[in-house]
Amino acid sequence: AQSVAQPEDQVNVAEGNPLTVKCTYSVSGNPYLFWYVQYPNRGLQFLLKYITGDNLVKGSYGFEAEFNKSQTSFHLKKPSALVSDSALYFCASFSGSARQLTFGSGTQLTVLP
Amino acid sequence: DTGVSQNPRHKITKRGQNVTFRCDPISEHNRLYWYRQTLGQGPEFLTYFQNEAQLEKSRLLSDRFSAERPKGSFSTLEIQRTEQGDSAMYLCASSSSTSVGEQYFGPGTRLTVT
Numbered sequence: 001a002q003s004v005a006q007p008e009d010q011v012n013v014a015e016g017n018p019l020t021v022k023c024t025y026s027v028s029g030n031p032y033l034f035w036y037v038q039y040p041n042r043g044l045q046f047l048l049k050y051i052t053g054d055n056l057v058k059g060s061y062g063f064e065a066e067f068n069k070s071q072t073s074f075h076l077k078k079p080s081a082l083v084s085d086s087a088l089y090f091c092a093s094f095s096g097s098a099r100q101l102t103f104g105s106g107t108q109l110t111v112l113p
Numbered sequence: 114d115t116g117v118s119q120n121p122r123h124k125i126t127k128r129g130q131n132v133t134f135r136c137d138p139i140s141e142h143n144r145l146y147w148y149r150q151t152l153g154q155g156p157e158f159l160t161y162f163q164n165e166a167q168l169e170k171s172r173l174l175s176d177r178f179s180a181e182r183p184k185g186s187f188s189t190l191e192i193q194r195t196e197q198g199d200s201a202m203y204l205c206a207s208s209s210s211t212s213v214g215e216q217y218f219g220p221g222t223r224l225t226v227t
Contacts (some may be wrong), residue, residue, distance in 0.1 A: 032214050043218035051213055090155050094214030103155030
C-alpha cells in the first residue's frame, strides 16, 4: 500500500522568506511523487513531480522539491515566498498499476505580508 | 484547451434522492478519474477510465455509486439513495496516455445532502 504524510496542517511564513512544506512517503518499489496546489474555488493544479533522476526537481511558479530516499521525504521548497503562494498544498504518490494518485491530508500555507 | 469542466458546481439534495454529476475532460485525454474530497482531507480515488473502459474502482465506491464514460469522452457519476455521509467535493481529472501521474483537475462539484 502506498501512503504519503504531511505532518503540518498549517505553515506560516513571512513574505520574502524561504518556505518548506514537508512530505514523507511510504511506497513499495520506485516512488513516483508529486506536489499539487489548490487555490480557493479552483481545481487542483500540478506543480512538479519526481519520477527518476536528479533529486532536486523544479516546477511551476519557482517551486522545487528535494527527493531524499534515505529519509523517505519529498519536501516542497521555494527560496522566497510570495503572498500569492498562500494556498493548500498536497503531496501525492502515483501507483502505476492502479493509475491513481494517493494524496496526503494537505498543508495550508499562509504567506504573511 | 478549455480544461476539465464539471457540472453542476454545487448540488444540494435531500437524503434518499439520486444525483448525477458530469465531467468533460480535456478533449485529447483518454484517461479520466473521479476523486472525492472531504473538508480537511486530500482527495481520495474513486474510479478510473481508460477510454470507455472502467479499469479501477476503489472500495469507497459502494454499490450506490456508478460511473460511466459511454463514448470515451464525458463521464457521469451517479449516486443513488444519497446519505449525509456522501456530502463532499467530487473531483474529476483527466490525463493523456503518456502521462505518469500528471492529472488535470476540474473545479469539482460540491454535494450537500440534507
